[in-house]
Amino acid sequence: MKINLIIADDHPALIAGLKYELSRIHTLCVLDTAHNSTEIVDLLSRVPCDILITDFAMPGGEYGDGISMLSFLRRRHPDVKIIVFTSIDNFAIAAEMRKMGINSVLNKSKDIGYLITAIHAVHAGATFYAPTLNDAFGEGGPMQVLNNRIPHLSSREAEVVRLYVSGITITEIAARLNRTKQTVSAQKQNAMRKLGVSRDTELFRFAHEIGLSISAERSDTAVDRPDHHDLPQR
Numbered sequence: 750m751k752i753n754l755i756i757a758d759d760h761p762a763l764i765a766g767l768k769y770e771l772s773r774i775h776t777l778c779v780l781d782t783a784h785n786s787t788e789i790v791d792l793l794s795r796v797p798c799d800i801l802i803t804d805f806a807m808p809g810g811e812y813g814d815g816i817s818m819l820s821f822l823r824r825r826h827p828d829v830k831i832i833v834f835t836s837i838d839n840f841a842i843a844a845e846m847r848k849m850g851i852n853s854v855l856n857k858s859k860d861i862g863y864l865i866t867a868i869h870a871v872h873a874g875a876t877f878y879a880p881t882l883n884d885a886f887g888e889g890g891p892m893q894v895l896n897n898r899i900p901h902l903s904s905r906e907a908e909v910v911r912l913y914v915s916g917i918t919i920t921e922i923a924a925r926l927n928r929t930k931q932t933v934s935a936q937k938q939n940a941m942r943k944l945g946v947s948r949d950t951e952l953f954r955f956a957h958e959i960g961l962s963i964s965a966e967r968s969d970t971a972v973d974r975p976d977h978h979d980l981p982q983r
Contacts, residue, residue, distance in 0.1 A: 757783040757803040786810030786818045805835035841955045853877040906940035
């Protein structure tokens with residue numbers, strides 16, 4: 750009896766590679782593929798599927814992506830098991846997905862063997878998270894992990910992060926705190942490194958998960974008009 754799969758990712762080359770590797774396993778059957786949330790929902794309404802393997806970030810679909818898409822899929826198709834196969838390796842996001850009932854979260858950088866193991870484990874009713882995430886969750890639960898990481902920030906780093914995720918640019922933060930842009934940018938980079946995030950989108954998600962305020966104005970400041978010091982982060 751084969752495990753029926755749907756693969757969703759917005760990179761055709763990755764889909765082709767996954768489909769090839771998984772189709773070689775005699776217990777697995779790749780029924781179809783999708784490139785965004787619109788196609789996922791359409792397929793799930795027509796194709797009987799045991800497990801959906803999906804990326805986390807897939808812009809352009811009618812049902813969004815990330816947490817909002819996964820939440821919708823959990824409500825619309827509660828019987829479909831979900832494996833999130835993503836390049837985002839963030840404890841806060843993984844913790845939220847775990848709470849939502851996502852059956853597995855794996856990083857794309859891992860060997861394909863992890864994904865094959867996860868598929869069989871999830872189909873059998875277990876959860877399967879990347880080893881680094883499992884280790885972290887074992888330290889008292891996801892929220893304890895977050896609480897343990899935040900105190901490593903200096904007071905100045907924490908203040909820069911708080912202001913940045915509220916929608917204030919590096920230039921504006923520097924003026925407000927009477928520091929140079931180079932100093933503020935370095936403090937932001939140090940904070941991100943300590944928090945284990947590498948891009949601004951991950952920092953905003955992290956801030957949301959731990960309850961930092963993110964104002965509506967960030968859409969036309971910190972995101973749409975980034976400072977040149979932040980461009981390597983995007």
